[in-house]
Amino acid sequence: MSTATLDRPRVNSTAPFTARPRPSQPAHVIRDDAEAITVAHRLAAEFRTESALRDREGLLPLSELDAYSQSGLWGINVPKAYGGAGVSYATLAQVIRILAEGDSSLAQITQNHLALVAHIGLDGTPAQQAELFGLVLQGIRFGNAFSEKNSKNVAAFETTFKIEGDTAVVNGQKFYTTGALLAHIVPIVTVDPLEGKGYLAFADRNADGLTVLNDWSSFGQRTTASGSIQIVDVRVPLSRLVPVAAFDRPTAAGAISQIIQAAIDGGIAAGAIAETIAFVKNRSRPWIDSGKETAAEDPFTISAIGDLTLRLHAAEALLERAGRAIDLALAEPNEATVNAATLATAEAKVLTTEAAIAATNKLFELAGTRSTLAEHNLDRHWRNARVHTLHDPVRWKYYHLGNYHLNGVHAPRHAWS
Structure with a gap:
């Protein structure tokens, strides 16, 4: 850990913050799904190194974000006709899940950018698509000025x-x-x-x-x-x-926004499970009544890890299924394909939410009291899961799923469905 690292700007600071400089050279352009996944694994490993430090100290991930956007991953859903990889949304979800396992905050910073790239493809004119997709492929990052704090609801805008x-x-x-x-x-x-x-x-x-x-x-x-x-x-x-x-007609816009959110939660779950396994194997003590030499031999702990892993794999399978449904809705947009993509993504969002909350709670139960020490900062996983899963409440996902299967009512078309 260098002095330069700790000298970075911090979150929730009153100090003036000027706009970040545009990239001095064009970003790498990723060519296909396989390359996107490979790059995601490499970056996730790098981001994981100081993720606990950045969270504890509230350090803004400036160099990490530059590396991320220059890697080409911010342009993977630019259509092939405009020079992008046009990856499957199953791949895009996998990329975000991998990155969120390394640092879920960095993965979330991309969420609105990627959703906006999709929106440009759905609602932009050919001239706008050419200009804005071109900027994305150069490494330009889109932010987000969407929600309003004091409006009646999330879809009411006073701007x-x-x-x-x-x-x-x-x-x-x-x-x-x-x-x-x-x-x-x-x-x-x-x-x-x-x-x-x-x-x-x-x-x-x-x-x-x-x-x-x-x-x-x-x-x-x-x-x-x-x-x-x-x-x-x-x-x-x-x-x-x-x-x-895009929400006035059948499009996959809402499902695209939601699958990215679900992928972030899946990454939080995966990261928490990995931390739990490492801590139990290397730091935790066996419970006195187990009669075991190591905590990793405790039968109740073994069973709990099996349960968490099963939940995670089920959530990941639904993420892939939802991505394929989105691909179909983009290729053949109609009421049926869009509703199927929306409901498939809702199912993925439910399971990734449940997996993230369960994994981050179980971390401390299985790893023991010493896992709560500030030096480990493992509570960041629970804090991240608890905050991010509040995005688009899953109680309404259950309702829309049930209302369709019981009454044939399609899910609403908006970014939170």
């Missing part, structure tokens, strides 16, 4: 724009802006007050009037820097105003 010449002038406030602090471009969800239609305004991170605050204070997913944004007369060229219309 609006007016048109002046060839420019949209945007005003509003945003919260839960994962990725925006460290982005190069911040897409803002904004509403035309006259027609009530939603748009994405792709604003430069350093645009006048756009202030991204480093005020994320959650106890979990700490280094995502998911704070707030103030938007005062931010000017965005009309050419970068993309309609939000």
Whole structure:
């Protein structure tokens, strides 16, 4: 651990934070699914090294994020027609799960970027697709200015724009802006007050009037820097105003957003199980009544590890199944294929949530009291699972699944379904 590492900017700081520089050279372009998975494993191993330190000290992952976006993984769902790999969404989910096992905060920073890349493909004009996909392949990171803290619900937006010449002038406030602090471009969800239609305004991170605050204070997913944004007369060229219309017709947009969330939770579960196994084998003592020489020989511990592994593998299988359903919905968009993708992804989200909560709870039960010591910072797994699984409550997933199978009612089409 170097002094330079500890000198990094920290989360929830009042110190001014300027926009990150754009990459000095183009990002690597990943060519296929196999390469994406290989790169993900390499980066996850690197990210895991100081993940506990970054969480404990609240250090923003600046160099790690640069390595991540330059690796080409931020462009893997750019269509092949525009120079990307156009990977299967089963592969994309596997990539995010692998990365989240290394550091779930870094994996989450990508979530909105990848969903936005998909949205550009669904709602952007050919000219917008050519420009924005080109930027992604160069290594430009999209942030997120979507949710609002004080609106009636997650789909109610008070951020609006007016048109002046060839420019949209945007005003509003945003919260839960994962990725925006460290982005190069911040897409803002904004509403035309006259027609009530939603748009994405792709604003430069350093645009006048756009202030991204480093005020994320959650106890979990700490280094995502998911704070707030103030938007005062931010000017965005009309050419970068993309309609939000994908939910008005059958598309896989909602399922794409959700499968990435589910993959993050699957990665948290995998990381916690790996930490549990390592701690039990190397640090824990056997319980006095077991009669065993090592904690790893305790029959109840062995059984619990088997149960957790089974749950994780079931969740991973549903992630792959959901990814294939999304691929089909993209290739053949209609009510049936989109609903099937939505429900398959909902099932994956339920199981990854349950696996993450179970694994991060069992970690301490199986590893013992010494696993709670601050020096290990293993509670970060539970904190991360508890916070991230609050994204899109699974109680509603059960409802939509049951309502379809019992009553034939399709799941709603939106980013949280």
